[in-house]
Amino acid sequence: MDTSQYLEIFIDETKEHLQSLNEQLLILEKEPDNADTINEIFRAAHSLKGMAGTMGYKRMQRLTHDTENVFSEIRNGKMRVSANLIDTLFQSLDALEEYLENIQQTADEGTDDHEPIIKQLNDILASGTGEAPKAEPASKEEKKEAKAAESGGDGALASKFKNIKLQEYEINAMQEAEKKNMGVYGVTVYVQESCILKAARAFLVFKALEEIGEIIVSDPTVQDIEDEKFELDFSLYLISQEDADKVKTVVKDVSEIEDAVVEKIESFGSQKAESEEKEEKPEEKEEKPKTAAPSAPAPAAAQAVPAKQPTPAKQTAKPVVNRTVRVDLEKLDALMNQVSELIIAKNGLVSISSNESSDVSVQGLHDQIEYLERITTNLHESVMKVRMVPIESVVSRFPRMIRDLSKKLDKKMELYMTGEDTELDRTVVDEIGDPLMHLLRNSADHGLESNEVRRQRGKEAVGTIFLNAYQEGNNVVIEVGDDGNGIDVESVKAKGIERGIITQEQAETISDKDAVGLLFMPSFSMAKKISDISGRGVGLDVVKSKIEALGGDVEVKTKLGEGTTFIVRLPLTLAIIQALMVELGGEKYAISLGSIQTIEDISVADIKYVQAKEVIHIRGTVIPIIRLDKILDIEPREKQSDNLTVVIVKKGDQLAGLVVDNLIGQQEIVIKSLGKYIDNSKIISGATILGDGEVALILDANVLF
Amino acid sequence: MEENRTALDGVQYIVVKIGSEQYGIDIQFVDNIVRMQPITRVPKIQPYFKGVINLRGEIVPVMSLRLKMNQAPDEFNNATRIIILKLEPQAAIGIIVDEVKEVVTLEEQEIEKVHYDAKDENPGFIHGIGKHEGELISLLDLHVVIGDKENA
Numbered sequence: 129m130d131t132s133q134y135l136e137i138f139i140d141e142t143k144e145h146l147q148s149l150n151e152q153l154l155i156l157e158k159e160p161d162n163a164d165t166i167n168e169i170f171r172a173a174h175s176l177k178g179m180a181g182t183m184g185y186k187r188m189q190r191l192t193h194d195t196e197n198v199f200s201e202i203r204n205g206k207m208r209v210s211a212n213l214i215d216t217l218f219q220s221l222d223a224l225e226e227y228l229e230n231i232q233q234t235a236d237e238g239t240d241d242h243e244p245i246i247k248q249l250n251d252i253l254a255s256g257t258g259e260a261p262k263a264e265p266a267s268k269e270e271k272k273e274a275k276a277a278e279s280g281g282d283g284a285l286a287s288k289f290k291n292i293k294l295q296e297y298e299i300n301a302m303q304e305a306e307k308k309n310m311g312v313y314g315v316t317v318y319v320q321e322s323c324i325l326k327a328a329r330a331f332l333v334f335k336a337l338e339e340i341g342e343i344i345v346s347d348p349t350v351q352d353i354e355d356e357k358f359e360l361d362f363s364l365y366l367i368s369q370e371d372a373d374k375v376k377t378v379v380k381d382v383s384e385i386e387d388a389v390v391e392k393i394e395s396f397g398s399q400k401a402e403s404e405e406k407e408e409k410p411e412e413k414e415e416k417p418k419t420a421a422p423s424a425p426a427p428a429a430a431q432a433v434p435a436k437q438p439t440p441a442k443q444t445a446k447p448v449v450n451r452t453v454r455v456d457l458e459k460l461d462a463l464m465n466q467v468s469e470l471i472i473a474k475n476g477l478v479s480i481s482s483n484e485s486s487d488v489s490v491q492g493l494h495d496q497i498e499y500l501e502r503i504t505t506n507l508h509e510s511v512m513k514v515r516m517v518p519i520e521s522v523v524s525r526f527p528r529m530i531r532d533l534s535k536k537l538d539k540k541m542e543l544y545m546t547g548e549d550t551e552l553d554r555t556v557v558d559e560i561g562d563p564l565m566h567l568l569r570n571s572a573d574h575g576l577e578s579n580e581v582r583r584q585r586g587k588e589a590v591g592t593i594f595l596n597a598y599q600e601g602n603n604v605v606i607e608v609g610d611d612g613n614g615i616d617v618e619s620v621k622a623k624g625i626e627r628g629i630i631t632q633e634q635a636e637t638i639s640d641k642d643a644v645g646l647l648f649m650p651s652f653s654m655a656k657k658i659s660d661i662s663g664r665g666v667g668l669d670v671v672k673s674k675i676e677a678l679g680g681d682v683e684v685k686t687k688l689g690e691g692t693t694f695i696v697r698l699p700l701t702l703a704i705i706q707a708l709m710v711e712l713g714g715e716k717y718a719i720s721l722g723s724i725q726t727i728e729d730i731s732v733a734d735i736k737y738v739q740a741k742e743v744i745h746i747r748g749t750v751i752p753i754i755r756l757d758k759i760l761d762i763e764p765r766e767k768q769s770d771n772l773t774v775v776i777v778k779k780g781d782q783l784a785g786l787v788v789d790n791l792i793g794q795q796e797i798v799i800k801s802l803g804k805y806i807d808n809s810k811i812i813s814g815a816t817i818l819g820d821g822e823v824a825l826i827l828d829a830n831v832l833f
Numbered sequence: 834m835e836e837n838r839t840a841l842d843g844v845q846y847i848v849v850k851i852g853s854e855q856y857g858i859d860i861q862f863v864d865n866i867v868r869m870q871p872i873t874r875v876p877k878i879q880p881y882f883k884g885v886i887n888l889r890g891e892i893v894p895v896m897s898l899r900l901k902m903n904q905a906p907d908e909f910n911n912a913t914r915i916i917i918l919k920l921e922p923q924a925a926i927g928i929i930v931d932e933v934k935e936v937v938t939l940e941e942q943e944i945e946k947v948h949y950d951a952k953d954e955n956p957g958f959i960h961g962i963g964k965h966e967g968e969l970i971s972l973l974d975l976h977v978v979i980g981d982k983e984n985a
Binding site: 715759760761762800801802803804805806807808811812814815817821822823824825 | 871873874875876877879882885887890891892893894896924925
């Protein structure tokens with residue numbers, strides 16, 4: 129079957145399910161008895177299995193299947209959630225993600241069977257249920273028997289259900305059931321030879337039987353049956369309150385079932401006695417002697433021979449999936465409406481231009497242009513909205529990461545996140561994941577103290593790591609921090625000297641802020657020991673360059689002993705911004721409206737000096753003055769006027785006043801890059817083309833601080 | 834700009850004048866030749882960049898070859914042209930020349946490879962000298978001229 133057309137949907141949905149599994153598992157770890165969560169997990173795992181199966185990804189299906197089995201036991205209350213179990217489940221999720229990654233790259237799941245994980249899952253299933261209180265003996269048998277059957281059962285199939293080797297506990301279970309006045313039945317089901325979906329039929333039989341009772345053991349195992357590793361019959365033991373006839377009816381009600389043998393089993397002296405007691409239609413048994421694995425159909429073969437995998441999917445080198453954005457239908461509708469309006473506006477202009485009488489048309493033209501302006505603004509907004517996605521898709525994997533780190537580092541920590549619904553441009557969201565992850569790892573590894581130290585310092589035993597996202601003007605701010613040790617400025621300086629980044633004299637004069645900035649220098653790693661979590665020296669400088677490549681910046685706030693916060697500021701949009709156009713010595717510059725706080729007219733006499741720097745004092749705030757003409761190397765004006773126009777810009781909670789010659793006005797500008805050849809000091813973040821074709825440069829106010 | 838595509842075994846060069854010298858620019862990298870136009874100064878960039886221009890809605894940086902090659906600053910007049918080069922699809926760059934003269938086709942035997950010694954003033958900017966109708970044309974190695982990171 130060609131499933132390639134569903135591949136994108138599959139990948140999308142699988143991602144969602146995996147994410148939800150991750151989240152739910154985290155909840156489960158904290159609240160092992162949360163029935164809702166368990167159900168949710170079970171559902172997600174089940175859908176995953178179904179989807180993987182449909183797409184023909186057998187390995188993935190197998191792994192999800194085993195995962196699902198575990199959940200099924202938990203859900204039925206037959207097994208308890210343990211730390212070991214959660215770890216294994218997380219591992220299997222990782223393995224699934226690996227499959228998904230492969231599929232995304234090549235449309236093929238790869239050849240890794242992840243046998244260790246599958247084995248671990250089965251072990252847990254076996255032992256976990258074994259540890260469970262005696263009240264649930266059934267599950268215990270089911271699993272152990274499954275294993276027994278796996279090892280030895282294959283050749284014995286011909287003798288149907290009586291040939292199932294019952295283990296003692298299974299017999300115990302049956303005896304116990306008998307005491308409770310429940311009947312124990314041996315059932316052998318024969319599927320029609322013409323039946324195509326044997327596994328599905330078998331599944332229906334199982335389901336039907338589970339409705340009226342409890343299946344203790346089956347042969348072949350449930351796993352094998354689901355994989356169609358059986359010929360035309362399978363056997364099982366059932367505990368049920370119904371009588372034999374009822375059981376038979378239930379089984380035969382499933383279509384394409386040829387026949388079923390149901391016998392009540394009266395006593396459980398020994399397995400031998402049992403097999404003597406229940407004589408069966410021997411002729412039918414003879415019909416199909418089987419050797420399970422060799423005759424198994426294709427999917428089973430795929431599992432049996434992991435090295436050579438029959439790949440239904442095409443082998444492509446490049447990623448098979450396009451980058452997509454899921455768009456809310458409402459947003460698309462809004463877009464459509466605005467395009468319709470655009471057409472109307474265009475028609476309005478056409479009719480004016482064809483209209484001869486000039487007086488009317490000038491007025492009409494202005495109206496139409498105004499109308500057009502409004503539409504294009506809205507259109508821009510709508511298109512931007514379409515490109516916006518919540519950062520949730522990126523940050524939602526962090527709790528899991530922190531959990532793993534917590535275990536690995538043996539530090540108690542908790543991640544608190546706010547503002548996951550903050551929206552950012554898709555391209556930014558795609559890129560921001562790694563830098564944020566790196567910052568979080570830093571917090572976990574270097575930021576937080578060890579449990580011991582925390583206790584000594586009288587801090588909460590559980591370290592806090594936080595990630596707060598919010599919008600601020602045209603920026604989105606993401607704060608990542610911890611309540612740990614903070615950055616030791618002196619040791620940073622020492623390290624800087626050691627690495628030859630700064631000299632001894634520089635170290636003495638350097639400000640704390642600049643010293644902390646050293647952390648962002650390439651090859652500057654603070655970790656005393658290199659760990660695989662962070663501290664390979666490719667840390668913060670990569671974070672910084674990545675964020676700057678996205679048009680953002682990083683800032684650090686730290687207090688020794690109290691913690692560190694990294695503040696990442698990212699532009700909300702990439703292409704079009706509202707800007708204030710200003711004039712400086714005949715040149716035109718654009719300042720993003722998002723970073724502008726107010727515009728003040730001040731008298732030169734109001735300028736005061738603090739530490740030989742110009743400041744103004746406005747409404748109780750002291751604001752440093754930046755002479756843009758000096759920074760931008762503009763010829764100073766001959767005559768200094770008595771009044772200055774000052775644009776107050778903000779970055780976080782810092783303010784600065786930019787002195788400009790003239791204000792031109794507010795305008796929507798399209799940001800264009802200056803190209804890769806020009807190397808400026810980042811003051812100019814780009815350029816834009818004005819209505820008359822003139823080029824205006826865009827000032828990045830954030831760099832001026 | 835007339836093009837002479839008849840000679841297939843030679844390389845076509847646009848001959849430009851900078852100062853008193855003639856330079857040849859490999860035509861395959863030339864996107865366009867435009868008249869001098871207002872250049873918007875960009876603060877704090879490399880000194881040999883004059884700024885950026887608006888080329889049909891695209892922002893294109895403009896470099897002064899004279900400044901790059903440590904010659905006297907440009908004097909703009911009617912003959913001054915900006916040659917728009919595209920060494921990579923998405924990265925156009927303009928260079929200012931005093932005058933665009935002609936397009937010539939140089940056969941391999943007409944080109945003399947240049948080897949530099951340490952005394953050269955502008956090492957690496959030209960990769961050969963073309964001889965054409967009794968005149969000498971310095972053939973610019975555009976990758977060196979523009980991609981200055983290692984050489985400047």
